[in-house]
Amino acid sequence: MAEMNRRVLLKSRPQGEPVPANFEVANAPLPEPGEGEYLSRTIWLSLDPYMRGRMSEAKGYAANTGLGEPIVGGTVGQVIKSRNAKFKEGDFVGEYSGWQSHAVSNGAGVMKLDPKAAPLSTALSVLGMPGMTAWWGLMHIGQPKPGETVVVSAASGAVGSMVGQVAKMKGCRAVGIAGGKDKCDYVVKELGFDACVDYKAEAGNLFKAIRAACPKGIDVYFENVGGAVQAAVIPQLNDFARVPLCGLISSYNEMQMNPGPDWRMLLIKRVLVKGFIVSDHFGQMPEFWQEVPPAVKAGKIKYREDIVKGLDAAPEAFIGLLKGRNFGKLLVQVSDDPTRN
């Protein structure tokens, strides 16, 4: 039987929480690369909260995924057939192929990966979009100064874990917020945060629990979640606090508008809030490339992967991601990674 392109298509738009019926797994013929193109097989697929926005009708940062189309997503692949001189058979590439087992590309926006420099999957986590998101938002919007307190929500996740570790490198007190004892233990004991508040165990007591972890108030709040965590954090911001607004995962499934904090608190404390998306800034990361890869190699910046096997498992894994069920960067292993034991 000829090899097929296995794809996860958006069958219907989620109304609120996505459900398995919103997705359809289907085979298509393997695409053929044209002149100047190559065909790759997907090894790793990154699952990220922003994808929820692409499944909606409403305008987001970017065009949404059409019904019947494969869902978008960052991937690592290997070239298996090439009509592009820059990409040879066997090359590893960081791509944006989406939820499918194979893809054709003309190479635009594609980065070649050296598996000796770093594990291939890190191009989707600590050295990829989530890592750069954490870096850019913290350094350019958060502007942490030594001795300040940096709070980050979803602290054990791909972005949050990096935010806190970079905050520590910059001489700050790093306080995480995460769901469950295991995640909080990991954040403090493995990643070296100063404290971590378990928002599930402390539900109803979140304000006080955060205050106890931030005795000098909060200078930077790296926002990944919104909702009850946000409501407990904002009143504890110090004068001149900065809020890199990276994500609002708690409200991605909400259909209604979701009121934000009273702006009087932002006014009185002269707070800065700035929404951002890292793809606007991919060209502005010289310090990221200088500082982060060596720190990862030296084990000073740690990361954790939560790996799901097989493309067919992607819908369930993604539904779980929006509920905080993953522990570390959520990746789908779509096919064999020959560089990994």
Next chain:
Amino acid sequence: MAEMNRRVLLKSRPQGEPVPANFEVANAPLPEPGEGEYLSRTIWLSLDPYMRGRMSEAKGYAANTGLGEPIVGGTVGQVIKSRNAKFKEGDFVGEYSGWQSHAVSNGAGVMKLDPKAAPLSTALSVLGMPGMTAWWGLMHIGQPKPGETVVVSAASGAVGSMVGQVAKMKGCRAVGIAGGKDKCDYVVKELGFDACVDYKAEAGNLFKAIRAACPKGIDVYFENVGGAVQAAVIPQLNDFARVPLCGLISSYNEMQMNPGPDWRMLLIKRVLVKGFIVSDHFGQMPEFWQEVPPAVKAGKIKYREDIVKGLDAAPEAFIGLLKGRNFGKLLVQVSDDPTRN
């Protein structure tokens, strides 16, 4: 009868809207300047929305006014007795004497005024705190670029009128929001804004009226009011819009928290919101002093004063200010201005 110091004291803290009973007008003995001090008579008292915050129990930018104390406020005065070599009898001074007819000062933070350079009262309006507020917030947070659309609420007021005129100087489309036909006519015909939306006439239709005035969306929203105007503006912000958060006059009298916009809108459009207060930045205004006084002198920047006579009228005038009853910069003439016809 010896001259007395007439003062307006905070008798009780307003619960919601201030009422006349919250204020008490009372005479006190004229204070005597000590060594290094001078005594001035107040000529002009500025009434500004921020004063509402100082009347509350809740923490604001600064310490609040104590019960039985004169309310704070910027003033222009004339020295009538001096034991400070730097201030001579007859000198005009920009001070922060508050709601009283006389005050003693050691000169700290006081600016000498030259009535030949500009009318004394402008030190409280276009060349004073409101003018600098408009300038700093627009230029440093708003960062307007030629061709962009700048929207400002409370557009006929001391701050708003300056924001729109500076936006025009910088090559932007300037759109005001104000209450009533007279104010809107003034904003367009006198101040030269491109359009002005009457939020009273357009109540219920505000979103569409603003859209009609801003066909290319909104790049800078200079926020003075909050409430329904804010709710209509925020969804019309363009990608990368900037929101200098200067005031929220519609909610100053509210006792409850007042939910703000859904942060998803700020995230998707990568909006920047920054609360500020001009007194943090008084030292950072070289361009203001270079550009604004000549433009005012040349009549390129216009201003309008709404003058109330006599200190006793201050409480009613202030109550009206919070309801938008003033038209132009609200000033109390406490005593004779010898430089004015």
